[in-house]
Amino acid sequence: MIEFGILLLILTTAVTAVREIPYITAHYGENGQEVYKMKLPFPSIKINEPDQYICYTRYLEELDEVYVLSTLIEINHDFVHHADLGFCEEPEDFASHQPWECSKTRKYCKGGAVGVYFFVDYYRPENGLMRFPKDVSLKVGFSTIMRHITFEMHTKAAVTDAHYPLINATLTFIKTPTKYNYQSHLLLTDGFIPANKEKGYFAEVACRWSKPDVVAFAVQVHTHHYGYMADVYRVRNGTWTLMVSQLTQGKAKVLVPVPGGAIDVRQGDVLAAKCLFITKDNKPVRFGQSDGQEMCNVDIQLGYEFKHEDRFKRSSACMTQQPEFSFCDHEATSGICGDNRKVNM
Numbered sequence: 001m002i003e004f005g006i007l008l009l010i011l012t013t014a015v016t017a018v019r020e021i022p023y024i025t026a027h028y029g030e031n032g033q034e035v036y037k038m039k040l041p042f043p044s045i046k047i048n049e050p051d052q053y054i055c056y057t058r059y060l061e062e063l064d065e066v067y068v069l070s071t072l073i074e075i076n077h078d079f080v081h082h083a084d085l086g087f088c089e090e091p092e093d094f095a096s097h098q099p100w101e102c103s104k105t106r107k108y109c110k111g112g113a114v115g116v117y118f119f120v121d122y123y124r125p126e127n128g129l130m131r132f133p134k135d136v137s138l139k140v141g142f143s144t145i146m147r148h149i150t151f152e153m154h155t156k157a158a159v160t161d162a163h164y165p166l167i168n169a170t171l172t173f174i175k176t177p178t179k180y181n182y183q184s185h186l187l188l189t190d191g192f193i194p195a196n197k198e199k200g201y202f203a204e205v206a207c208r209w210s211k212p213d214v215v216a217f218a219v220q221v222h223t224h225h226y227g228y229m230a231d232v233y234r235v236r237n238g239t240w241t242l243m244v245s246q247l248t249q250g251k252a253k254v255l256v257p258v259p260g261g262a263i264d265v266r267q268g269d270v271l272a273a274k275c276l277f278i279t280k281d282n283k284p285v286r287f288g289q290s291d292g293q294e295m296c297n298v299d300i301q302l303g304y305e306f307k308h309e310d311r312f313k314r315s316s317a318c319m320t321q322q323p324e325f326s327f328c329d330h331e332a333t334s335g336i337c338g339d340n341r342k343v344n345m
Contacts, residue, residue: 041165055102067137087146112145112313180303191322207318217262
């Protein structure tokens with residue numbers, strides 16, 4: 001009886017210690033499970049010039065091992081154009097735990113890394129809320145692979161006074177694992193769009209999935225000025241399953257749930273995408289990150305079983321060269337061919 005009383009006292013003290021941290025609160029969820037919230041602000045900072053990329057990493061010293069159910073980003077729209085949120089194992093040596101200017105390189109994570117959310121001031125889904133679906137969470141904390149949180153913001157105005165905060169991130173989490181852990185997989189294009197494609201040009205990507213089986217629950221697609229739409233598929237034994245078909249013209253990155261709910265992706269399946277571009281330019285348009293270039297970027301959000309964590313430490317990616325590659329070049333997608341082979345170089 002005495003031992004039980006001591007154990008109860010220890011458990012009560014542990015929960016109370018979490019509750020007493022000013023920026024962590026707790027409540028009970030629908031199933032009676034305790035759910036926690038932690039608000040993390042971007043440090044107060046002055047920025048002399050507009051159009052700057054400012055990054056910040058923070059060690060999650062308060063969290064041992066927790067499972068994030070959702071993230072909420074609130075940005076100061078007077079000064080911030082967009083913000084990214086992610087987690088990583090270790091920051092690079094140059095990435096201090098104070099904000100720094102990161103326009104030249106935004107690759108500041110060593111080891112494991114995962115991006116969670118991209119949020120712009122003119123595209124505000126659910127006011128900055130990113131909620132994982134049922135059975136999916138993200139394991140983070142100082143005893144896990146993802147022990148640092150990373151912020152990246154693109155400013156649109158100088159910050160002459162220490163406006164506080166420019167960004168707030170709120171994590172909602174539990175202390176017991178869900179069925180799946182979160183990661184993402186990218187489909188990308190490199191090369192260029194040939195000149196004078198006013199009747200349209202499809203940039204296509206197709207790669208075989210070689211990792212352990214996963215579930216895909218949402219897709220984020222993005223093009224720049226000449227992009228009009230993007231389609232994403234899972235191809236299995238000649239059967240094409242549409243994961244998303246989305247208009248992209250004039251939009252920021254668009255996150256769309258897979259219609260009908262999450263679908264499984266097995267080893268040997270092919271993940272494929274095509275983006276439609278229309279350009280009257282008399283010179284090729286290169287793919288790249290700058291505003292004058294184009295993108296066919298597809299971010300597939302996945303859930304994987306925790307036993308495969310070592311295989312999913314970082315986001316994976318597949319990239320094809322344009323205009324050389326088309327669906328005709330992949331055995332699994334050759335039944336649906338674009339016209340890339342007919343491009344007049």
